[in-house]
Amino acid sequence: MRKKIALIGGGQIGQILAMIAAQKEMGDIVILDIPDYENPAKGKALDLMEMAPHVNYDANISGTSDYKDIEGSDIVIITAGKPREAGMTREDLLDINIKIITDVANGVKNHAPNAFCLVLTNPLDAMVYVFHKVTGFPKNQVLGMAGTLDTARFRSFLAMELGVSVVDIAGTVLGGHGPTMVPLPRLTTVGGVPLADIADQALIDRVVDRTRNAGTEIVKLFGKGSAFFSPAWSAIVIAESYLKDKRRVLSGAALCEGEYGINGYFIGVPVLISAKGVEKILEISLNDDEKAMLQTTMEKVKQTVAECNI
């Protein structure tokens, strides 16, 4: 039997997710969105079905506003919510998106209680916290998608600066999804060569800074709305690791219970994604500077979570 993928939110990110998941034949897809003037989720699903003969995929793709239709989903990917506009921080979305995430969490809890849930809605670390609180799902079943995107951005910027293939750059980004995030150049390699051996500090600082502000750079260019191609692909990478039990080690906002000295908060850490969901959080031996940066980003996440009053 095919896997079932529910996409809650069929906007910019949701529709790209649907297209990639279909092209990769990851399973049958249900796009759930609120009814607008008509029903765009149904329209997008039908459009994707009509694209299938050119791309040769077999998948049932449907649109709905009814949570009953997500029953039996293996994975639920949540992008419901408002994106940023130029001049806004992710935290500015809190009031509006907390209501949406609470609504979505109740729908998923009642209709897909066994699904692995991947949250993309911003402000990410707080929204995944709220989703987890409302659903009460086990911690392995809930992950926030941000670190995989932040790491992709870090790798892309390094490849651009160094003039090497992005494929050969390995590294990770920890922390909250915002300007306090913690890219780890010390542990980054280029085809096995330590980054510090081939890049000067000025280059590294430039890339770290650009990574921390990468979302804002895109929002400024768009004017309205935020990034969608790279967030969608980052979610697909995690979803595939779960659905195919690939056991990839990726960065994601997982519930820490003692790891990195963090207790009771979701924050970006390296996670092993298997058929069990978040099978494990991997701990890195950080140096004092990195520990201090992780502490700063943790304080920021705590502050945003406190504003949720949950």
Ligand code: APR
């Ligand atoms: N239930 C389901 N869908 C909803 C709900 C809800 N309660 N409220 C809003 N939506 C839908 C909207 O109708 C819209 O189609 O969520 C979709 C969001 O799509 P976009 O506005 O295009 O936003 P997108 O760029 O996809 O970003 C979604 O992810 O990265 C984050 O910051 C981003 O919070 C934003 C989210």
